[in-house]
Amino acid sequence: MTAAPTAIADLKEALREQALGRRAALPPTRRIEAGLALAEAAEVLDIVPGAVVSGFWPIRDEIDPRPLMARLQQAGHQLCLPVVRKPHMIFRRLDRETRLVPAGFGTVEPEEASPELRPDVLLVPLAAFDRRGGRLGYGKGHYDTAIAALERLGPVRRIGLAFSVQEVDHVPTEPHDQPLEAILTEAGYRRFDTSVDT
Numbered sequence: 001m002t003a004a005p006t007a008i009a010d011l012k013e014a015l016r017e018q019a020l021g022r023r024a025a026l027p028p029t030r031r032i033e034a035g036l037a038l039a040e041a042a043e044v045l046d047i048v049p050g051a052v053v054s055g056f057w058p059i060r061d062e063i064d065p066r067p068l069m070a071r072l073q074q075a076g077h078q079l080c081l082p083v084v085r086k087p088h089m090i091f092r093r094l095d096r097e098t099r100l101v102p103a104g105f106g107t108v109e110p111e112e113a114s115p116e117l118r119p120d121v122l123l124v125p126l127a128a129f130d131r132r133g134g135r136l137g138y139g140k141g142h143y144d145t146a147i148a149a150l151e152r153l154g155p156v157r158r159i160g161l162a163f164s165v166q167e168v169d170h171v172p173t174e175p176h177d178q179p180l181e182a183i184l185t186e187a188g189y190r191r192f193d194t195s196v197d198t
Contacts, residue, residue, distance in 0.1 A: 031061070050078075052079075055123045063186075088145040098111070122143070122150075125160075133180040157182075158179070
């Protein structure tokens, strides 16, 4: 017997609050070191040459993916950033020429003139994750709907980026929830599913 939707939503919100509380409590030096540790693990991600990689611009106290993104760009990958649009997020090119504009919630996005790209790999922010690849986002479903749309055109790798303190025992899932292929934290890289090999 499965839990009622309201019960699942309540459980997700409780887990989200706890994981984000642990994340917020991390000292500044550990945050900086964690972002740099992600960059050191760039080769472990085993991204095929020339793949388009979507990163994200960190908000609040998220782990900082920008050192990793810079390392991937140096390795020859084309970068993009998500842009929240209806009916789902799109992704616009990010390079040295890209002008970034405010996008709300303390983040930025590439300007409208930046070309839209289809990412092969998504570096995904999150509130919490579990050992099976369950991902708990911020409750808006932006990545779930975007992944569903992207996969209509082919597979897309989904690698969560987080601090290790954001791990929980179990993320309750619903039919629309999109699992992670892998997670990268300052403690290392873990792959959950090897069926996607972009």
